[in-house]
Amino acid sequence: MKTSRRKRTGLAAAAAATAALLALCGPLPAEAAPTAAVPAPQGTAGTDWLHTDGNKIVDENGKEVWLTGVNWFGFNATERVFHGLWSANLDTLTGQMAQRGINIVRVPISTQLLLEWKNGQAAVPSAVNTYANPELKDKTTLQVFDAFLDTAEKYGIKVLLDVHSAEADNSGHIHPVWWKGSITTEDFYSAWEWVTDRYKDNDTLVAMDIKNEPHGKQSESPRAKWDDSTDEDNFKYACETAGKRILAINPKVLILCEGIEVYPKDGSDWGSTAEADYHYDWWGGNLRGAAEHPVDLGAQQDQLVYSPHDYGPLVFQQPWFEGDWDRSTLERDVWGPNWLYLHQNNTAPLLIGEWGGFLDNGPNEKWLKALRDLIVDNRISQTFWCLNPNSGDTGGLLGYDWATWDEAKYALLKPALWQENGKFVSLDHEVPLGGAGSTTGISLSDLYGTG
Numbered sequence: 482m483k484t485s486r487r488k489r490t491g492l493a494a495a496a497a498a499t500a501a502l503l504a505l506c507g508p509l510p511a512e513a514a515p516t517a518a519v520p521a522p523q524g525t526a527g528t529d530w531l532h533t534d535g536n537k538i539v540d541e542n543g544k545e546v547w548l549t550g551v552n553w554f555g556f557n558a559t560e561r562v563f564h565g566l567w568s569a570n571l572d573t574l575t576g577q578m579a580q581r582g583i584n585i586v587r588v589p590i591s592t593q594l595l596l597e598w599k600n601g602q603a604a605v606p607s608a609v610n611t612y613a614n615p616e617l618k619d620k621t622t623l624q625v626f627d628a629f630l631d632t633a634e635k636y637g638i639k640v641l642l643d644v645h646s647a648e649a650d651n652s653g654h655i656h657p658v659w660w661k662g663s664i665t666t667e668d669f670y671s672a673w674e675w676v677t678d679r680y681k682d683n684d685t686l687v688a689m690d691i692k693n694e695p696h697g698k699q700s701e702s703p704r705a706k707w708d709d710s711t712d713e714d715n716f717k718y719a720c721e722t723a724g725k726r727i728l729a730i731n732p733k734v735l736i737l738c739e740g741i742e743v744y745p746k747d748g749s750d751w752g753s754t755a756e757a758d759y760h761y762d763w764w765g766g767n768l769r770g771a772a773e774h775p776v777d778l779g780a781q782q783d784q785l786v787y788s789p790h791d792y793g794p795l796v797f798q799q800p801w802f803e804g805d806w807d808r809s810t811l812e813r814d815v816w817g818p819n820w821l822y823l824h825q826n827n828t829a830p831l832l833i834g835e836w837g838g839f840l841d842n843g844p845n846e847k848w849l850k851a852l853r854d855l856i857v858d859n860r861i862s863q864t865f866w867c868l869n870p871n872s873g874d875t876g877g878l879l880g881y882d883w884a885t886w887d888e889a890k891y892a893l894l895k896p897a898l899w900q901e902n903g904k905f906v907s908l909d910h911e912v913p914l915g916g917a918g919s920t921t922g923i924s925l926s927d928l929y930g931t932g
Contacts, residue, residue, distance in 0.1 A: 536830050636914070658697070669723070
């Protein structure tokens with residue numbers, strides 16, 4: 482069974498948008514020498530940390546929360562900063578997300594950029610339009626990230642950091658594992674430790690997605706596997722190792738572990754190169770191995786969340802989209818055996834880290850609605866792919882002007898955003914979603930009456 486993912490980042494569109502702005506507004510700031518290190522934003526008193534209870538994510542008071550958000554990429558790419566800041570204002574766009582019910586943003590980043598930050602090599606990015614973002618003038622990529630955390634806190638949004646690729650590369654997610662070239666597995670762990678330590682007192686950054694979409698087929702090298710070995714290509718071991726090193730610094734942050742691509746069928750093992758000996762799923766979607774070989778985070782096991790990815794037939798025409806299929810067949814043949822069982826068995830919570838796509842009035846939209854309904858019916862946490870319009874095989878919630886929302890796609894997503902009594906719910910105990918004076922959102926204290 483063949484599986485595939487196309488390149489998601491629309492580089493041509495991004496370049497065209499930047500060129501248009503250069504013509505209208507003059508040159509953007511050139512990349513400058515690194516500036517002196519600045520302290521991390523501290524956020525407010527740390528009362529918003531999360532942990533797990535069975536298949537639920539709960540706050541520090543044990544009250545259930547529902548993480549419902551979106552992906553916004555760019556820090557993982559060559560630009561080393563959010564895409565769209567070449568035209569959109571950071572504060573305006575963050576406020577719009579909050580007002581529309583997005584209570585968490587998954588931010589893809591690269592190990593390479595984290596290491597640059599760690600080594601004091603953060604530079605001023607050329608992809609930020611300071612006419613649109615005067616408050617970001619002369620700020621480095623690290624300072625822009627800090628500004629985003631401050632802005633997210635202002636509007637009641639939490640942040641999930643995702644190591645999307647080893648290198649700062651718009652197609653870096655295509656590489657199957659967490660090491661590449663000069664970036665070693667130890668560099669990967671060290672980068673996670675550094676960023677955890679920097680933000681350990683800031684409860685705006687509440688979750689760490691250890692590695693985006695580990696994958697690779699049985700006959701490919703390198704490829705990610707899942708077992709109880711300490712082999713470098715064992716993603717379970719990498720997730721445990723990174724997770725424990727993160728939790729040794731901040732024991733209150735959530736650790737997200739994705740799946741892989743293939744897993745041996747009963748009676749087979751990783752030594753086989755025969756296609757028929759394996760179960761297949763999307764990159765990062767195959768969590769069958771967690772049944773026999775669950776991730777072990779030791780004393781902080783209640784910080785573990787499993788995070789599969791799932792896509793529709795416009796990304797790739799998988800075998801399960803052939804013939805007569807619907808939500809029930811997807812649950813039976815794909816979602817159930819690959820990851821939904823973890824929720825159904827009360828093993829651990831799920832957060833579907835990526836799902837999304839074009840509305841086609843056809844099979845892709847059918848899949849979107851089926852997965853959306855599964856998410857809503859089971860209150861599974863999720864981050865929709867994506868905010869960016871320049872995702873080549875899915876599109877985004879925004880148009881290419883980075884100002885106009887795709888209202889039809891947003892309407893499809895909206896039922897999967899946490900709402901109570903007609904109000905969107907923040908993951909912050911004090912700040913309503915949308916910020917002070919919000920008319921569309923409430924805080925956790927508003928909902929539960931807890932501090």
